[in-house]
Amino acid sequence: MVGIAAFGAYIPRLRLQRASIAAAHAWFNPALKGLAKGERSFASWDEDVVTMAVEAARDCLDGRDRAEIASLSLASTTAPFADRQNAGIVKEALNLDDAVSTFDLGGSQRAGVSGLIQAIRAAACGPVLCIASEKRATRPGSEGEMTSGDGAAALLVAPGEGVARHLGDHSVSADFVDHFRGEGEKFDYGWEARWIRDEGYARLVPKAVAGALAKAGLAAGDIDRFILPAPMRGVAEAMAKAAGIRPEAVADGLAATVGETGVAHPLLMLAHALEQAKAGERVLVAGFGSGCDVVIFERTAATAAPRLGVSGWLARRKADANYMKYLVFNGLIDIERGMRAEFDQKQPLTALWRNRKTVLGLVGGRCTKTGTIQFPKTDISVNPNDRSVGTQEDHPLADRLARILTYTADRLTYTLDPPAHYGMVEFEEGGRMNAEFCDVEPEDVEVGRLMRMMFRIKAIDEQRGFRRYFWKAAPAD
Incomplete structure (x- = not known):
């Protein structure tokens, strides 16, 4: 069965x-x-x-x-x-x-x-x-x-x-x-x-x-x-x-x-x-x-409720009437993005392989002696009272909630959805990281706000057709 x-x-x-x-x-x-x-x-x-x-x-x-x-x-x-x-x-x-x-x-x-x-x-x-x-x-x-x-x-x-x-x-x-959609074609071609x-x-x-x-x-x-x-x-x-x-x-x-x-x-x-x-x-x-x-x-009579499910995601919505934003987000129109967008996003594949747990899995470290949690994981603990070497074990953070400690929002940092929101978050079990924020409005961001981590595109290397992924923080509610 x-x-x-x-x-x-x-x-x-x-x-x-x-x-x-x-x-x-x-x-x-x-x-x-x-x-x-x-x-x-x-x-x-x-x-x-x-x-x-x-x-x-x-x-x-x-x-x-x-x-x-x-x-x-x-x-x-x-x-x-x-x-x-x-x-x-x-x-x-x-x-x-x-x-x-x-x-x-x-x-x-x-x-x-x-x-x-x-x-x-x-x-x-x-x-x-x-x-x-x-x-x-x-x-x-x-x-x-x-x-x-x-x-x-x-x-x-x-x-x-x-x-x-x-x-x-x-x-x-x-x-x-x-x-059908042929090789190299962007759009489907449909019949009657x-x-x-x-x-x-x-x-x-x-x-x-x-x-x-x-x-x-x-x-x-x-x-x-x-x-x-x-x-x-x-x-x-x-x-x-x-x-x-x-x-x-x-x-x-x-x-x-x-x-x-x-x-x-x-x-x-x-x-x-x-x-x-x-x-x-x-x-x-x-x-x-x-x-x-x-x-x-x-x-069956068994239960296995998802975290949100279709009903929860339907409720988590933002109505948007900005058709131009939709076109830009989907690469259907090439707008002037300014000089700050003109930088090479090449991903060193050697570094991605070495750090894949950190980058793709958001795996930090936990000191087996002191219990100190940190991100990223390093050979030496960040605990100022115990600088032991080699005591870190893997500690996944993607499913841990975090709170905003500090934040800023500006139009100096390049993003396709300005202003860019980012700041320091602290996980509930311990450990801090600088994170970009996603799915936020200016009024959503405040110190102490509960956030959850979401897997997102960090940057797109348009010259080579590569995408870099990382984790961003979004409102937990």
């Missing part, structure tokens, strides 16, 4: 009001006004597929022993590195053992559900952390810009029933091209919506659903929650009807509050459904893209 032992999610704090997108393009495409209701999530300049994956995984693993994890997968079609394993960066940020197997998945929008099926197969060898994350670039003025969103989800699949036991799954593979609905979804989804139901020994009427992300309105309802599933079983697609998050969306909706489902309810999740993958679970 295999099941979902824990689940989590991450939705960026910023929510672009769709009305602002429609207003910006009304001169050219007034029809976008029909999609202008609600808001869509969008990542800050220092967030990407990797950082969102880390936060979703932390949400999933809150309070759990990470030593049990045997493998980790990351599904995405927009991962930042083509030849550097993105899942490996996530593994380092989570401070998982080097024996953990890591791999990237991609190639289609159903990669998240494909990864979930592979995790179910592999869980017999040990728990699998299955993550899906997406940050898609969409052409300005397109319907995709209106309907898309950024986000990530994580599931821990392990032996046993967990919070949702696996009942069955089925896959249908077909080279049905509803959209009606044809996609009638020849793609209508022919592939019911077949995959029927196969999964047969393997699970269930009838269509046994499904209590039906999850099928689709950027087009009414598709999920139509496919449920075609499969014989009750209309009230169709899950909320989070279209009004998040948008469609690509590869991550089936797992994001699944995490949301598991938050709400009662024991005994059957949940069917489908992923469409070059075919269709379907998995069926049954919610």
Whole structure:
């Protein structure tokens, strides 16, 4: 027996009001006004597929022993590195053992559900952390810009029933091209919506659903929650009807509050459904893209509440009507950034390797003689009363809360989101570090404010296509 032992999610704090997108393009495409209701999530300049994956995984693993994890997968079609394993960066940020197997998945929008099926197969060898994350670039003025969103989800699949036991799954593979993005292209190219609905979804989804139901020994009427992300309105309802599933079983697609998050969306909706489902309810999740993958679970009476979960991240939001900010953060417009942005961000890879625990894992040191905690870890303790050498042991700090001791905010330090906020924070168990602040407004920053650490982009080396990651401090509430 295999099941979902824990689940989590991450939705960026910023929510672009769709009305602002429609207003910006009304001169050219007034029809976008029909999609202008609600808001869509969008990542800050220092967030990407990797950082969102880390936060979703932390949400999933809150309070759990990470030593049990045997493998980790990351599904995405927009991962930042083509030849550097993105899942490996996530593994380092989570401070998982080097024996953990890591791999990237991609190639289609159903990669998240494909990864979930592979995790179910592999869980017999040990728990699998299955993550899906997406940050898609969409052409300005397109319907995709209106309907898309950024986000990530994580599931821990392990032996046993967990919070949702696996009942069955089925896959249908077909080279049905509803959209594509060629090598080196920034935007997807899509075909006509009606044809996609009638020849793609209508022919592939019911077949995959029927196969999964047969393997699970269930009838269509046994499904209590039906999850099928689709950027087009009414598709999920139509496919449920075609499969014989009750209309009230169709899950909320989070279209009004998040948008469609690509590869991550089936797992994001699944995490949301598991938050709400009662024991005994059957949940069917489908992923469409070059075919269709379907998995069926049954919610158990077990509890494994994430730290925040989808509901918590939905509540942690900042409405933003600044369409220009969205364009800049997504690299869709090149603004004048000033001379302070003109410096080389080259990362010495030798230093990154030597200091990977410090930089990627935020691992400090704890003196085994005095208990003094410090960051970074050094050979000699910072305790002025005991300068012993070689007494430091690893002490992870990423999941410890901290309070602001001192801070400043200015427009002299370069950032794409001025003013830059930074200062000294002290962890509750001890240890101090200078940290940049993220997800803050000027009124949020004050001495004594409780902060949590978040994995973010430190800098982008645009000349070489490299990204440097580190940890920043964000308000804990």
